[in-house]
Amino acid sequence: TAKIARYFQKKGMKVGVICADTFRPGAYDQLATLCAQINIPCFGDPKAADAKKIVKEGLVAVKDQEVIIVDTQGRHALEPDLIQEIIDLNVITKATHRWLVIDAALGQQASEQARRFHEAIGIDGVIITKMDGTAKGGGALSAVAETKSGIVFIGAGETIENLERFDANGFISRLLGMGDLQALAEKVQEAQMAEEVDMEAMMKGHFTLRDMYKQLEALNKMGPLKQIMNMLPMGNMQLPEGVYDVTSTKMVRYRILMDSMTPKELDDPGLINSSRMQRIARGAGGTPEEVRELLKYYKMMHKTLKGLRGAGGGKLNMQRLMKRFSGMQ
Ligand SMILES: Nc1nc2c(ncn2[C@@H]2O[C@H](COP(=O)(O)OP(=O)(O)OP(=O)(O)O)[C@@H](O)[C@H]2O)c(=O)[nH]1
Ligand SMILES: [Mg+2]
Structure with missing residues (x-):
């Protein structure tokens, strides 16, 4: 309210x-x-x-x-x-209006609730809340069908400002697990990332520190990582929270650390043992712990990308997909 x-x-x-x-x-x-x-x-x-x-x-x-x-x-x-x-x-x-508020996580009960309220007073609009969670609001849609009304607002966050007028395209594509590809394509274009980062190779599991370096730079231009991830077509897949935690100051540090690595190390991070860690840290004016943290982050990204590939059924060709969508108006 x-x-x-x-x-x-x-x-x-x-x-x-x-x-x-x-x-x-x-x-x-x-x-x-x-x-x-x-x-x-x-x-x-x-x-x-x-x-x-x-x-x-x-x-x-x-x-x-x-x-x-x-x-x-x-x-x-x-x-x-x-x-x-x-x-x-x-x-x-x-x-003048009778709006029914439905939690996105509510399942088929939503339909029964909507029917009863509709019979009683004639519901003429549905508000779906908690769309920021993992639920996609499928149950709430059945409430819309039951009342033959429409979605008035979407709540996607806890603060008082988090209420938006409903946008059909974004909602439907998220519901179908397609992600908001149009919005994503626009962002990719803005960052001119498509040419710099070989998404296809990454999706095939080839992902080195060098790729991560480029990727971090490009993502930084695109805005908050969490928002970007929400647009990707991965259904209900959950990403480890830490993936989002890289701040721009950290990225600057990571970059300096990577600058002190040899090309071989960048291509094959497995080479980096503790004596190499010491050398890299010294060259970057940092500590071996910092190098370890960077490698940990790299491993997490690598794992996440493998997971993404799984979620896409192995056939996901992001680059082609984005090229296609970025051609659309
Ligand atoms: N994450 C998230 N939390 C929300 C959203 N909308 C509401 N909340 C939270 O959900 C909780 C319940 O919200 P209420 O407005 O009290 O829900 P209600 O439907 O009126 O519940 P009752 O009055 O008990 O029937 C509060 O802690 C809200 O901050 C949303 O869109 N996203
Ligand atoms: Mg209430």
Whole structure:
């Protein structure tokens, strides 16, 4: 509710919120705190039990606002009193919209919940939250089908700013595990990475320190690695968190360390034993631990790439794929 309030506030509208969730302990405090952060009036009473009474009073209290959002209670299981309450509140508010919020992780239950709410008050929009997680929102789509409505917003993060209007293309391609290839292709072009990094060779498992060096440079130009990875077609595959942890200062250090390696070492990192580590560290004004860390990172990247190849069924030809997509408008 606070996210929606923020959305309309950013559009320049006067927004008011009513907390009609008398069921979950702390619901009012939570909503009031969030609304206070963005300076939006929030009406409610943590001690009251009658949602209808709160809403009647609330409508008077926030009547000067252009957009009024009523936050109603949710539950995991549907119960008759919950349905009756939502019917009553719909009559009292004469709401112009009735939006159902569905967690992306909710499975086929979503369909049943949507049907019951739809029968009660006529749902005219679905909001899917937690799209930043691993779930793709398939269950929520069945809620859309059930209500013959559409997706209004997508929530993809915990902060109050993380609510977006829905974009069909991006959503469908993520759902099908294709990744947001169009967006990725654009980014690749921006970084002019396609020519510099031999993705095809990398996907075949040929990946040396030299490749990593080029790759880190190119990725740095493309923006946060995590965002890039989300666009790749790998379904639900999870990457080790550490893959994202390379900061640009670290990259500068890695580069200096690699500059102090011999061409042979760059092509075959397996050669690097502890005496070579000492020499490389000395040449770069660093410590052997730093070299060890670099090699650890390299191994992790190598493993990740092998995993990627597996996820693509061995047939994934990123470069050709990107060339094709970057030709599209
Ligand atoms: N990661 C992530 N967390 C979210 C998102 N949307 C909401 N949350 C978090 O999910 C938790 C539950 O959110 P609520 O807004 O209380 O959910 P609700 O559906 O109103 O739950 P009830 O009031 O208990 O029915 C909070 O900790 C939110 O910060 C999202 O898009 N991504
Ligand atoms: Mg709630």
